[in-house]
Amino acid sequence: MADIKTQKHDAIVLSSQSEKDLQRNFFELFHNAPIPDDEIMANLGLFLSSKSLSRVLFFYEIYKKILNTHGMIMEFGVRWGQTLSILAALRGIFEPFNRHRKIVGFDTFSGFIGMGDEDGKLCKTVDGSFSVSEGYQQYLENVLALQEALNPISHLKKFELVSGDATLTIPAYLKRQPETLVSLAIFDFDIYKPTKAALEAVKPHLFKGSVLVFDELGDDIFPGETIALREVFNLNDLKIERHPMTARVSYVVL
Numbered sequence: 166m167a168d169i170k171t172q173k174h175d176a177i178v179l180s181s182q183s184e185k186d187l188q189r190n191f192f193e194l195f196h197n198a199p200i201p202d203d204e205i206m207a208n209l210g211l212f213l214s215s216k217s218l219s220r221v222l223f224f225y226e227i228y229k230k231i232l233n234t235h236g237m238i239m240e241f242g243v244r245w246g247q248t249l250s251i252l253a254a255l256r257g258i259f260e261p262f263n264r265h266r267k268i269v270g271f272d273t274f275s276g277f278i279g280m281g282d283e284d285g286k287l288c289k290t291v292d293g294s295f296s297v298s299e300g301y302q303q304y305l306e307n308v309l310a311l312q313e314a315l316n317p318i319s320h321l322k323k324f325e326l327v328s329g330d331a332t333l334t335i336p337a338y339l340k341r342q343p344e345t346l347v348s349l350a351i352f353d354f355d356i357y358k359p360t361k362a363a364l365e366a367v368k369p370h371l372f373k374g375s376v377l378v379f380d381e382l383g384d385d386i387f388p389g390e391t392i393a394l395r396e397v398f399n400l401n402d403l404k405i406e407r408h409p410m411t412a413r414v415s416y417v418v419l
């Protein structure tokens with residue numbers, strides 16, 4: 166498994182070596198783009214591969230499912246924050262005045278905490294894997310603040326990054342914010358312990374119509390996410406669906 170890990174942050178990337186070489190070439194083209202600064206941000210679609218675009222399209226489909234439901238969005242496992250930023254952009258498109266559609270992300274911002282036996286042997290990750298660069302949380306705050314500033318009612322902050330071990334921070338958040346209704350919950354901690362804690366804590370804040378998204382259900386590299394779901398919900402009660410454009414991500418509408 167060593168060759169599927171990134172060097173700096175011990176993250177898993179399943180691309181083959183030839184795919185990685187092509188991605189490297191793509192990165193070089195991006196890095197050396199002969200496009201002036203005042204035009205490059207409007208042309209980022211140039212560099213979206215089918216794989217990257219499929220994740221955006223998946224969340225576009227998911228966002229449409231929550232439009233007529235009340236409540237906020239929570240992501241469990243944020244890392245570089247791409248999903249949070251896509252969701253903030255989708256909120257700006259679909260419902261720029263919905264101040265109740267807060268977006269809250271939970272992460273240590275220093276990698277996994279709580280690896281255990283349920284996580285199996287294939288992933289070969291340890292506590293601290295999937296870390297991010299020093300000071301990254303502040304950088305992401307700045308990105309999300311700009312996403313908000315580009316849309317109406319930006320004087321009302323509608324996002325929050327909650328840092329620390331999720332087994333502690335999620336219950337603490339929900340105790341502090343008992344009015345929380347969760348219309349969309351995205352489970353992407355990868356590992357058992359924080360996933361189970363998130364499912365247990367958030368369950369009383371879900372309702373008929375809430376959408377749950379899972380990044381690793383049925384995944385043999387990270388079995389802990391499926392075990393956690395089986396322990397907190399009765400699988401027979403859930404219809405686990407997917408969109409054809411993404412292989413790994415699945416969702417449930419309660």
Ligand SMILES: C[S@@+](CC[C@H](N)C(=O)[O-])C[C@H]1O[C@@H](n2cnc3c(N)ncnc32)[C@H](O)[C@@H]1O
Pocket residue numbers: 240241242243244245246247248249271272273274275276277278279295296329330331332353354355356359
């Ligand atoms: C696969 S990454 C999330 C990727 C992200 N959802 C995205 O769309 O790019 C998994 C994240 O879970 C976080 N994580 C793992 N265990 C955690 C814990 N006990 N508490 C908080 N965050 C944790 C890691 O720090 C890591 O950033």
